[in-house]
Amino acid sequence: MTRNCPIGVFDSGSGGLTILKEFLEVLPDYDYIYLGDHARAPYGTRSFEIVYEYTLQAVKWFFDQGCELVIIACNTASAKALRTIQQKDLQHITKTGRVLGVIRPTTEIIGSKTKTNHIGIFATTGTVASQSYILELEHLWPNIIAHQQACPMWVPLIENNEHLDPGADYFVQKYIDLLLEQEASIDTILLACTHYPLLSHKIKERLPAHIQVFDQGEIVAKSLVNYLERHPTIEQKISTGRSVTFYTTEHAERFNEKAALFFGKNIQSKHLERL
DSSP: OOOOBOEEEEESSSTTHHHHHHHHHHOTTSOEEEEEOGGGOOOTTSOHHHHHHHHHHHHHHHHHTTOSEEEEOOHHHIIIIIHHIIIIIHHHHOSSOEEEOSHHHHHHHHTTTOSSSEEEEEEOHHHHHHTHHHHHHHHHOTTOEEEEEEOTTHHHHHHTTOTTSTHHHHHHHHHHHHHHHHOTTOOEEEEOSTTGGGGHHHHHHTSOTTOEEEESHHHHHHHHHHHHHHOHHHHTTBOOSOOEEEEESSOHHHHHHHHHHHHSSOOOEEEOOOO
């Protein structure tokens, strides 16, 4: 079987680079294509219909590039579009390809971390409204109660590189207080947005010491390793040139400037005119 298929990684913007970074840590030999739909970001405040339409366009584009496996590394797109794409559209796009998200693998793991059976979830307004994490946790961990808190100011602070400034402290503390007011027994918190790891230090230092904080990158990366072990027919198609190609629907220079914040090093991206 010829290995000629890169792994596609999609996000509405730059946050998915925190997921891709972890993929490269555990699976460095594969080829990857990353696409950020910066021109239409953020997705968090958009309707289910619009997010579905945009995400479907991106998925089709990835398969046109020869990808056999696409990871939607965006919580909002995973929440609002993934299931419909998997159940309705995928059979018409590809005979053998697969599309995965970040919510299911995260909930499979996060439920095992709590001792009090109370989990807190920081997420975008769109992810909270979708109830996707609540539904998945109820299915996988019926004894666990999840408490969600939307954090609408965190992504703008990070996107404008103001998340480390003192002015950001107010909004970090505000959402922590709102979450813990819901339930004092929370002992595990999930950062359910790929941007939020950039605020993890500020979040952790303001929480009681007994509360654990998890971001998704490492969890999703380990889940991908497991998935490929269980699906050798897909793994055997993935090319192993150790390359990463970056695309953006916005100006490439703008994406390049911000990318190091999420990815940890500089990149060179290509502008994609349309999906």
